[in-house]
Structure formats: C-alpha cells, structure tokens
Amino acid sequence: MDYLLQLASDPAVWVALITLIAMEVVLGIDNLIFISILTNKLPPAQRARGRRIGISLALILRLGLLGTVAIIVQLTEPVFSVFGHAFSWRDMILIAGGLFLVWKATKEIHHNVDHNAGGDMFESAKVTITFTAAIVQILMLDLVFSIDSIITAVGMTEHIPIMVIAVVVAVTVMLLAADPLARFIEANPTVVMLALGFLIMIGMTLIAEGFGAHVxxxxxxxxxxxxxxxxxxxxxxxxxxxxxxxx
Known part of the structure; x- marks a missing residue:
C-alpha cells in the first residue's frame, strides 16, 4: 500500500501514466479495426458477442503478459542471426503477425473487388464465417498486438501498477468504441476498403519492425x-x- 501511495504522490508517475494510456489507446486502434472487420462477417446475432470476446481476450492476454514481464523482456534478446542480422522471438512474432495481417487484408480486398464472386462490389464483404474461426483469428492477432503493447509499456515505465492501469483503461476504451466503429464500417462499405488498406500498412510495419527497420x-x-x-x-x-x- 505504501508503494502505491508513493506512486500516487509522484507527478512524474502521473505524466508517465497519461502518456502510456495514450500510447496504449493508439496501439489498440489497430487491434480494434481488425476485430470490427472480422466480426462484421459473422451473422448479425453473433457480432456483438464476438467483439466482446475478442476484446476480452486482448485484455486477458495483456494482463497475463504483464505477469511475465521478465520473460517478455527476454523476448527481445537475439535468438539467431541471418547474414549478420540478429532475430529475437519478438521479431519473429511480429513478422509472423504482419504476414498474417497482410494475407488476411489482401484476401478480404480480393473478396470486395472480385466481381466473378457474384453480387455487387461489396456484397462479398458480407460473407459469413464461423464464430470459432473468427475467434481463432482474433486471438492470433490479439497475441501479436498484446506483445507489442506490453513491450511498449515496459519501455516507458518500470512500475507494474502503472502498466496495469494503462492497459485496463485502453482496453475499456476499445470495448466502448467497438460497437459504434463496427456499425460505422457496416453502414459505409467504402470504409471497409480503407480499413483493409490500413491493415496492410500496419502489417507491413510489423514486418519491417521484425526485420529491425524502425518505422x-x-x-x-x-x-x-x-x-x-x-x-x-x-x-x-x-x-x-x-x-x-x-x-
């Protein structure tokens, strides 16, 4: 308790908390766009539930990773080298997540523009997927975004309570914004293409970060x-x- 009171009385800690919350909210936008697009392909009755589960998994993963900060920090240590460039577990996770994101977004764009699939340009964007398939895909990307989020938090502060508060606040914002964002995307089909373009850019950024090119x-x-x-x-x-x- 004394430790928490000491943190609460330190102005520098409050500055770090506000900054970290802002960073976590921004990082959560990427995660939320993916969840919104994917759950909009579910039957209408399952969409809200899918979004809640996806965001809840994001919170559980983030808090779980915070409990293993020592291991998370070690993920940045080199594991092997190729042509003189060292790769860590974090690098490989970011590259794999980026590739999956680029593949998934490209596939969705193909569905949107392939007139041979039948229907108008955006009809195929409404093709449904199974609830389990949606949750599995969300879980995969939640893991990638969660690792990136926690490594960012570790780099900004050494105080675990500050990290926990920032993560909880950021995920709460995601939860509140999920349904309005999903409805907006569904009501404006052209926004789907823009959002998918964002996902490709985010995926390429993750791949670049994995190869050591800071963007x-x-x-x-x-x-x-x-x-x-x-x-x-x-x-x-x-x-x-x-x-x-x-x-």
Whole structure:
C-alpha cells in the first residue's frame, strides 16, 4: 500500500501514466479495426458477442503478459542471426503477425473487388464465417498486438501498477468504441476498403519492425488520419449528391 501511495504522490508517475494510456489507446486502434472487420462477417446475432470476446481476450492476454514481464523482456534478446542480422522471438512474432495481417487484408480486398464472386462490389464483404474461426483469428492477432503493447509499456515505465492501469483503461476504451466503429464500417462499405488498406500498412510495419527497420508510429498514424480525412470528405460529398445539392 505504501508503494502505491508513493506512486500516487509522484507527478512524474502521473505524466508517465497519461502518456502510456495514450500510447496504449493508439496501439489498440489497430487491434480494434481488425476485430470490427472480422466480426462484421459473422451473422448479425453473433457480432456483438464476438467483439466482446475478442476484446476480452486482448485484455486477458495483456494482463497475463504483464505477469511475465521478465520473460517478455527476454523476448527481445537475439535468438539467431541471418547474414549478420540478429532475430529475437519478438521479431519473429511480429513478422509472423504482419504476414498474417497482410494475407488476411489482401484476401478480404480480393473478396470486395472480385466481381466473378457474384453480387455487387461489396456484397462479398458480407460473407459469413464461423464464430470459432473468427475467434481463432482474433486471438492470433490479439497475441501479436498484446506483445507489442506490453513491450511498449515496459519501455516507458518500470512500475507494474502503472502498466496495469494503462492497459485496463485502453482496453475499456476499445470495448466502448467497438460497437459504434463496427456499425460505422457496416453502414459505409467504402470504409471497409480503407480499413483493409490500413491493415496492410500496419502489417507491413510489423514486418519491417521484425526485420529491425524502425518505422516511427507517428508517420503511420498521420498517414491513416490523412486518408480517413479524405474519406470523410468523400462521404460528405456523396451525401450532398444524394440530397440533390450542388457539389
């Protein structure tokens, strides 16, 4: 208890907590986009449940990994080298997760644009998958994003209670934003393509990080924000056009 009171009275700890919460929320956006797109392919009655389970798994994985911080830190230690470049377990996990994300997003884009599949351009985006298959895929990406999230937390503070609070707050934000985001994506089919493009970019970033090429997150999220802004303008233009107003 004295330890917690000491932390609460330290202004530097509060600054670290606020910064870490912001970082964890931003990192959680990637996870949430994937969960929203995937659960929208489930039958309507199962979507909310799938999102809750997916986000709950993210919280459980993050808190579980926090309980093994010593092991998580060791994941960054080199395991083997190829052509003079050392790879750690974290690198291999990021590369595998990035490849899976690129493959999954590319497959979904193919479903969206393949007119031979029948229906209009976005009809195939509604193809359903089994609940178990959705949860397994969410679990795989939750693991990758959770490891990245916890390693980021370990790099920013040494206090476990601060990490726990930041993770719980970030996952709570994910939980609150999940249903509105999923409904927005479902109501605006063109946003699906943009979100899938984001997932490919995130996947390529994970692969690059795994190979030792650091990609500043600020550049990635700035590009995502710019693209999202352009899509918002397109949506407003389409809405005005439907109302018969001049563009």
């Amino acid at each position: 500043p997150k600020g550049y990635v999220y700035a590009a995502m924000a710019f693209s999202a802004g352009v899509e918002v303008l397109n949506m407003l233009a389409r809405r005005r056009s439907r109302k018969g107003e001049p563009g």
